[in-house]
Amino acid sequence: MKILLFGRGVMATQYGWALEKAGNEVEFYVRPGRAAHYGDYVDLDLLDGRKHRKGIPVRERWFITMREEISPDHDYDLIFLSVNHEQFEEASKIVGERAGNATILIFNNVWDDQGTVAARLPKDQILWGFPGGGGGFRGKNKLEAGFLKSIYLESAATASSGERHQSVVDLFQQAGFSVSLQKDMYAWYLEHFILNAGMAAQALKMGSYQNMYQSPQYVKPALLLMREMLPMIEAKGRKASFGMRLMLHLPASLVGYGVYKLITGGTLAGAIMERMEDTAYIPHESFAFFPRDVLADARRLGIDLPRLTALEPYFRMKD
Incomplete structure (x- = not known):
C-alpha cells in the first residue's frame, strides 16, 4: 500500500x-x-x-x-x-x-x-x-x-x-x-476525551503528570472529575459503555490506585506517558484544550460541572 x-x-x-x-x-x-x-x-x-x-x-x-x-x-x-x-x-x-x-x-x-x-x-x-x-x-x-x-x-x-x-x-x-x-466509535471518542480531560485538568493543577502520579491520592481527583463529566456523553447523544460507567462508579480511591499502578508499575503505558512528558513535545497548552472544550460544551448544554469549573484557572485560555 x-x-x-x-x-x-x-x-x-x-x-x-x-x-x-x-x-x-x-x-x-x-x-x-x-x-x-x-x-x-x-x-x-x-x-x-x-x-x-x-x-x-x-x-x-x-x-x-x-x-x-x-x-x-x-x-x-x-x-x-x-x-x-x-x-x-x-x-x-x-x-x-x-x-x-x-x-x-x-x-x-x-x-x-x-x-x-x-x-x-x-x-x-x-x-x-x-x-x-x-x-x-x-x-x-x-x-x-x-x-x-x-x-x-x-x-x-x-x-x-x-x-x-x-x-x-x-x-x-x-x-x-x-x-x-x-x-460506536463516536461514543468511544467521547469516553476517551473525558478521560483525557480529567487527567489533564488534575495534572495542570499539580504542575505536571509526573507530579500527579506521585501518589494514588493525587490521581483520585481526576477520577472524580471524569465521574462528574459522564453525563456529557448522553447529552451529546451517546451512551457510555458499561465498562466506563462501572469504572467511574467504583470507589475513586480504588480506581485511582489502579491507574497509579498502571502508570508507575513498569508498564509500557507508563513508559509512554513518561516519554511524552519528558520530551515536553506537547505543551501544557495543548493538554488544556481537553477540559476547556468539555467545559465550554457543558455551559452550552446547561450541565453543571462544579469540580471542573473550580479548576478552570489552570486551563483557561490566556489573553
Missing part, C-alpha cells in the same frame, strides 16, 4: 516506520520549508509493543521521504491523519483539498460530532480510528516514543466503505498490530 502521512509528528512517524517495515511505501506531507528544516532522517528510540507487553526497544536511524506538495490526482491509497486536537481543523482542510481517491484514516481525538469534525473531508473516504501510542521529539530529529499492540477502529458496520475498512484492518494486522473494533 502507498501511504501518505500528514505531518512528521509522533504518531505519523512511529506508525509510518512500523508500516514501512511491513512492506508498505511510506511518505510524509510537510509544510513548505519543513523538509529542509527536519532533514531526511529520524533517530528512533521506540518501545515496540507488538510482541512484548513492556515493549521491545528500537534504536535506529530511519531515512524518510517528505513531500511539500501533493497533486490532487496522486496515487496514494491511504492518508494517515493524526495531529494535535487543536490542529485538526486546519489539517483537515489541507487533506480535503488533496484527498484524491485515498482512504483517509482519522487517528485523532474527537469531541465535536463526526459530521462537524469531517466537514472538510470527503465522507465516503473516511475511516475513524485511534492509535495506541505516544511520546515526543527531543530536538527536531530524535523521537522518543512507544506504541501498544492494539489500535482502535470503527466497525465494518459503521464504516463508509466495507472495502476501505477491510484494507485498513489488513494493513495493520499484516504489520503485527491487533485491531480493536468499536461498535
Whole structure:
C-alpha cells in the first residue's frame, strides 16, 4: 500500500516506520520549508509493543521521504491523519483539498460530532480510528516514543466503505498490530476525551503528570472529575459503555490506585506517558484544550460541572 502521512509528528512517524517495515511505501506531507528544516532522517528510540507487553526497544536511524506538495490526482491509497486536537481543523482542510481517491484514516481525538469534525473531508473516504501510542521529539530529529499492540477502529458496520475498512484492518494486522473494533466509535471518542480531560485538568493543577502520579491520592481527583463529566456523553447523544460507567462508579480511591499502578508499575503505558512528558513535545497548552472544550460544551448544554469549573484557572485560555 502507498501511504501518505500528514505531518512528521509522533504518531505519523512511529506508525509510518512500523508500516514501512511491513512492506508498505511510506511518505510524509510537510509544510513548505519543513523538509529542509527536519532533514531526511529520524533517530528512533521506540518501545515496540507488538510482541512484548513492556515493549521491545528500537534504536535506529530511519531515512524518510517528505513531500511539500501533493497533486490532487496522486496515487496514494491511504492518508494517515493524526495531529494535535487543536490542529485538526486546519489539517483537515489541507487533506480535503488533496484527498484524491485515498482512504483517509482519522487517528485523532474527537469531541465535536463526526459530521462537524469531517466537514472538510470527503465522507465516503473516511475511516475513524485511534492509535495506541505516544511520546515526543527531543530536538527536531530524535523521537522518543512507544506504541501498544492494539489500535482502535470503527466497525465494518459503521464504516463508509466495507472495502476501505477491510484494507485498513489488513494493513495493520499484516504489520503485527491487533485491531480493536468499536461498535460506536463516536461514543468511544467521547469516553476517551473525558478521560483525557480529567487527567489533564488534575495534572495542570499539580504542575505536571509526573507530579500527579506521585501518589494514588493525587490521581483520585481526576477520577472524580471524569465521574462528574459522564453525563456529557448522553447529552451529546451517546451512551457510555458499561465498562466506563462501572469504572467511574467504583470507589475513586480504588480506581485511582489502579491507574497509579498502571502508570508507575513498569508498564509500557507508563513508559509512554513518561516519554511524552519528558520530551515536553506537547505543551501544557495543548493538554488544556481537553477540559476547556468539555467545559465550554457543558455551559452550552446547561450541565453543571462544579469540580471542573473550580479548576478552570489552570486551563483557561490566556489573553
